[in-house]
Amino acid sequence: MIESKWMLHAKKADFNEIGTKFHISPVTARIIRNRDVMGEEAIGRYLFGNVDQMYDPRLLPDMERAVEILEGKIAAGARIRIVGDYDIDGVCSTYILYRGLKRLGAAVDYEIPDRVKDGYGINESIIRAASADGVDTILTCDNGIAAVSQFELAKELGMTAVITDHHDIQTVDDGAGGERDLLPPADALVNPKRRDSRYPNGAICGAMVAYKLIQVMYERAGVPRDEWLEMMEFAAIATVGDVMKLQDENRIVVKEGLKRLGISKNLGIRKLIEKNNLDPKAISAYHIGFVIGPCLNAGGRLQTAKLALSLLLCEDEGEADRLALELKELNDQRKDMTQQGVDQAVALVEERYLNDKVLVVFLPDCHESLAGIVAGRIRERYNKPTLILTRSEDGAKGSGRSIEAYHMFNALVEVKDLLTKFGGHPMAAGFSLPEEKVDEFRRRLNENAMLTEEDFIPKIWIDVAMPFEYINEALIEELELLEPFGQGNEKPQFAQKGMVIRGSRVMGKNRNVVKLNLVNERGLAMDAVVFTDGDEFVAEMGRSRMMDVIYYPSVNEYNGNRTLQLVVRNWKFR
Template sequence: MLQSKANWKFTYDTNDDYSNVFSQLSISSLTERLLVKRGITTIEEAKSFLNPKSSQLHCPSLMNDMEKAVNRVKQAIENGESILVFGDYDADGVSSTTVMIEALRELGAVCEYYIPNRFTEGYGPNENAFKEASKQGFQLIITVDTGIAAVHEAEIAKDLGIDLIITDHHEVQEKVPDAFAIVHPKCSPSYPFKELAGVGVAFKFAHQLLGYFPKHLLDLVVIGTIADLVPLLDENRVLAYDGLKAISATNRFGIKALMKQCNMEGPVTEEDIGFLIGPRINAVGRLQDANVAVDLLLTKDPEEAKELAAFVQQLNQERQKVVSNITKEAEEIVEKEAEMNKNVIVVAKEGWNEGVLGIVASKLIQRYQRPTVVLSINPEKGYAKGSARSIDAFDLFSNCMTIRDTFVHFGGHAQAAGMTLHQADISVLRTQLNQLASEQLTDEDYKQVLTIDEMVTIDELSLSLIKEIEKLAPFGMGNPKPLFHVKSTPTEIRQLGSQQNHLKLSFEQQTTKLDCIGFGMGELFPIIGPHSEIDAVGELQINEWNGKQKLQLLLKDLSIKQWQLFDYRGSKHWQKQIEPSFLETSLAICFQSEVNQSFPLDLNPVQYDNYFIDQGDYSYITDLFIMDLPASFEQLENVLSSINPKRIYACYRLQNDDQYFHSFPTREDFKWFYGLLLKRKYFDLEKDTPKLAKHKGWKVEKIQLMIKIFYELDFVKMETGKIIPFSKPSKRDLTESTLYQRKWMQSKIEAKLYYSTYKELKEWFDNHLHVESSLKEEVSYGL
């Protein structure tokens, strides 16, 4: 048995049939079901989804104030007015700024850009920046990816005589700024799609400004669209789909240089944007001014592009080190203050870089599965500022809004937030959030939720099927990469990586082989039995190596529903396979008074005796180590009736003189040997034993055992090294011999528990687990 780390949410129904709906598409039933799960139920919707085209985009003029904003920009260009593009410091803001600058320059505008410093100015437009812009002669400011909350700053712009055009996509606040124009899909009742990224809105504005569809800007649009985690549906799907093609073939020097720093080759995917390009652009604004990132995307000089890309790479490496150091320090605080952070983690320290605290919070959630707030303390100003991330079951925004008075500033949504509060209120915040979480959440709520799309059998998988599923890409928010459930017994289990921290499983069915890779899951290796049926959840993909393509499942989680048997019988090195982390809930049991083997890993075995059942509560035991063979089946059955283990480890081995299974004589052996004794009248132990052993092919121990049993039953007597049979012994059953019964029982135990196959041993345990009482082995009496 192995518990999954996440909660699995099954959404599939294998009885659903959509073949009549999508028959024209010539796609698999699996892909049909995946389309329906994405809300696609008609043939027209399916065609549009599987073949995104720019013709599916909505007309930019449907946005409120679009024409007004375009006319104002054209007027500024005609009059030679200076235009300032005011952006944001993340990947969406940087790409939005670049799109707007490119469009304006193409029209001949006199323009510059400005991105506020995260550390000195914070997010969004600010009064000082607008006043400085006025001093420098800017008469028109266009915000991109920001501004919808800049109510005060809009008033400042008006007082300064600056026309302010806001293009944004963030949530609209209670009050809308009094700007010259607001180009925002959520402020536009007639615009059909509300979820564009900031760069998507900027692109729409550029489209209307230029008077044609600017394909050459799509390589920029895809960066912000994917990096900002907007739903990849409707227009975003088209922009991301076409954008990935565009960036794969880009001639933009800055992007090409950055891709080279990322060692990217071949077509660019959404993962490349999300995990390579986006984080590097974000790293600039996390550590310093984001201007370098905009310069990188704008430059027309290949040498400058190389230098800027190298600098961005350096900043990203520095960002990774900063994140790693802060995460380590934060984990130490969490471990030290475990009880205080039982339901919600709130950690704070002086000197932490504010720009990376969101990443740190995400890493803490991955490890602890708790809502997390990470704060940097500024002792001079007496406040703490930071970021928070949450789990699915805890709405961070609504809960924090119930304690809004605790914050100086607060904003965000259900899963992420930013905040500023007085240093003295950190402990108050921790207490309040932990109390709210304790009232709302159960233990299961703290586990990640994996939504599983379909269950597949290995023999139905093929390279062509996975390529068909990949037509649902690009994947992201609103269109997650589908998760599949596979159930099978592995043909191979091993660890990978220099630190053995990755896991590889292989499943085979008929002629199909599926490799499963679990990154960071190597610790599960010791607790996965080689014969266990595994439920695995992951993403189907094609692994290509040296020109060969193979089916692969990228593991997200796994579980084993049945108890597991680990067969270490006869092994002297089984200890190396044991994971020390679960020894706290393990029990090692010994049945013999003296066991001739050492016990590593601090197992501290318990000696079985008549009071075993009464002496302790073993209900907490998950791992049972059986260190030697019992004297009777009843002993082991009593142990199993008291324990409900998830894993049983058969760790026993036999000494050479204990192998009664191979040396125990049959009744016919006893009859023949006693008949020989009666015929010969004596048996010389020293001379005749080796002769008889050779003649019959018996072990010497077998002959010695029969003689001892004969002696115990008064069938023979001993005289100076010779065995003399009684001519008329009393009639007694062999079973009247205590030695016979003990050795007979031991041979049965060895046959069943030691020399049996894995399957036979597993079946024996299956039949005796959770049994309150058990019958003793029947004994056959007589010769």
């Protein structure tokens, strides 16, 4: 296991008072404070928030303008074309808008760019094709905010443009020493990140923006509220899949959406749950992030995102079954291809780049849609900024994933003379450059990096240093109030030092489970389980008979018996 630094949260509050007020334990109160949830209103919303506490969509800029334009187009029978994106947020956004506008009687169709041929977002060829097809109005979702020249063309061609998006907005000098937003010439531009937005939550995904638009249109058209609520599961899938922070309104949507997934009326989703052998009544944010989401993304990565959208729109049992199976098989293929890429990258790092501060690895045969996933895995393994490059038609194309100490976008700005195209933010980036410049790119990034060895040691945050004596079924049940877990609302982590290892054995067909019996300094024993390479764990343990653990408490049910156990997430042998 990679060396890590364990850090204990030390945030202050009156945990007993919070516990009494909300009928929770001081332990749970402390965890909530560690998530920066403060004040009675925020804590109440975190624990018990519901759909009625979601924000008014009309606080989004241009929301009512967009709705009025679309209502007019529907009434006139004008053709509307939705232009989405090829990832899970783009697919869910497109589904919500298409289904919603169809319900309202619109003459609507959709287009989703091809990841390899078109790249991200709307382009001029998509706009020209829409014009040639007699489309009157382009409606984007999960893209469009940066498409200034593209929408200038759309306006030249006499088209109406409505943009819904959630991405960051480019800025330019306002001529007075400040900055102003650089916005495309759209007739309406709905984005929570606009400077003039009054919407309280700027960190919503594209599908949430689309969902809010349909909410207002349904309300004005008198469509029953239940029909709008039925689509919440797709806003939830996109929120988790696009790795939005599960805080504030996002938490409410995901919590409610997960409940609805278990009783979904959507045939495609039900088939996808079935093909992955999931229990519909126990779908969690984990299942969206690591099972359902990757299946919906697999089409856009290896074939076309329209495959996933076709599944969501499908109403034929046999066809839905076929599409769900195809997406699952594509995802299985994607997993195999990803693992091949990771293995190749590891071999190259170990052979050539182990001492580099910034890992730049060229994998010419890796599918370009997998570069970001491979970069993420390599970053996790070495805890170093990682950029994976693949061979494309125009040279090398790459995707990067970073660590807290390294601003990846700024690093690319420093070598922009080598790049043909780039974009991103502190923790991730995408870029292109001529293949012959890859070695210089690697050299200069490493020369410029001001990273120290300390920066390569990952920090693991502990919520509570909690002895075994505090663990009981009531606490474990109470911790479920904190779900759904994910980005911005991480699963709690507890720690205990100086555990005596009374027994250990490797289990599982693939020897990837280790069962432990641990005893604390007061003689209390507790079973523990570690999900890892069992043989590597035993080799690392060697002759050690004592360990420190970071864990999460759980209940193990076996043959009708319920016993407490620890799920060990991290460890250090003594």
